[in-house]
Amino acid sequence: MTYVNVYLAGLVVLTAISVYGILSSRNWVKILMCLEVLGLSLIFIASLLSLSLNSISNIGAAQTYLVVLVAVDSGILGVLIAVIYVLFKKMGRIEVDKLSELKG
Amino acid sequence: MNPVDLIFSVIVVVFSIVSLLYAVTSKRLQRALVGFLACTVLMCIAIAHTNLPVLAIVALSIALGTFVALAAISPMMYIETRERGVWSYILPLVIGLVLLVLILPILVRPIHPPQLSWSLDPFVSVLLLAHGLFIVVTAFTMRLIIREGEKI
Numbered sequence: 001m002t003y004v005n006v007y008l009a010g011l012v013v014l015t016a017i018s019v020y021g022i023l024s025s026r027n028w029v030k031i032l033m034c035l036e037v038l039g040l041s042l043i044f045i046a047s048l049l050s051l052s053l054n055s056i057s058n059i060g061a062a063q064t065y066l067v068v069l070v071a072v073d074s075g076i077l078g079v080l081i082a083v084i085y086v087l088f089k090k091m092g093r094i095e096v097d098k099l100s101e102l103k104g
Numbered sequence: 105m106n107p108v109d110l111i112f113s114v115i116v117v118v119f120s121i122v123s124l125l126y127a128v129t130s131k132r133l134q135r136a137l138v139g140f141l142a143c144t145v146l147m148c149i150a151i152a153h154t155n156l157p158v159l160a161i162v163a164l165s166i167a168l169g170t171f172v173a174l175a176a177i178s179p180m181m182y183i184e185t186r187e188r189g190v191w192s193y194i195l196p197l198v199i200g201l202v203l204l205v206l207i208l209p210i211l212v213r214p215i216h217p218p219q220l221s222w223s224l225d226p227f228v229s230v231l232l233l234a235h236g237l238f239i240v241v242t243a244f245t246m247r248l249i250i251r252e253g254e255k256i
Contacts, residue, residue, distance in 0.1 A: 003113035004217050007150050010117030014124055014143070016199045021128040023195055029133055029174055033140040036170050037124060040147055040163055047151075047159060074166045081173055 008048060014041045028084045035080075039073040113153065120146035141171045155217050 014037060021034035120143050127139030144167035152160035 002216055003109040004154055006110065006113040006117055007154060010113075010121060010150075011147075012203060013117075013121055014147075016203045017121065017124050017128060019202050020195065020199050021124075023198065025128070027133070030128065030136060032170075032174065033127060033136065036167070037140070037143060037147075040144065040167065043159075043163075044147065044151055047156060048154060074169065078173070 004048060008045060011041045011045050015045070028087075032080060032084070036073075043073070109153070113150070116146050116150050116153070120150070137171065137175055140174070141167075144171070 018034040018038035018041065022031055022038070025031050025034065123139045123142035123146065125139075127136045127143060130136045130139060145164070148160050148164040148167060151163055
């Protein structure tokens, strides 16, 4: 067992805790935090598995793919923060359950 | 295998799990943000430790940017929310399924760290430029939607 296996096991636990946080939390900021940790841990797992198991021979291409994934993740987060800010300005609260009031 | 690497990895993993648990279970948003920051920084240290420095630098910049954005908007959204009933039978089932699916590739064989590389593929600039343009267009679109929504 190498130290990479330890990191992978820890990342799997982090992923599970993030899923737990997304499912159990009502606060938008906490959901965003868990989404960010989930994205980072999944990207890290994918990079370690693809680079270490030689399924992608070119390490530069693999890192390029992963950097692009991180950039897309950041774009999604920015859009979500903008939506939450507008929701709070219009409704005065950020609880997910109260968003049903947006129905027409 | 160097035992120092193994001990260091165990310490980093344990502290990151503890900080994420603190962030998820804390009722105050400010404390949750501190836990989130600690967890992401520890994850970036772990990425750098596994010979992926470029990815670690990008992930650190993204994590710090996210922390600043969340910290900037959290005071105006300060609220203590009542959490859902967390120990229903569905939630442990989903988490157990995620753990099972993700832990399987790790059990296949011992995984060695990848080769150290400081360079990126030549087409990285084109891909990053394209996605940067996508993010800028998305931001302008959101700004337009917000402005039109404020008029209503």
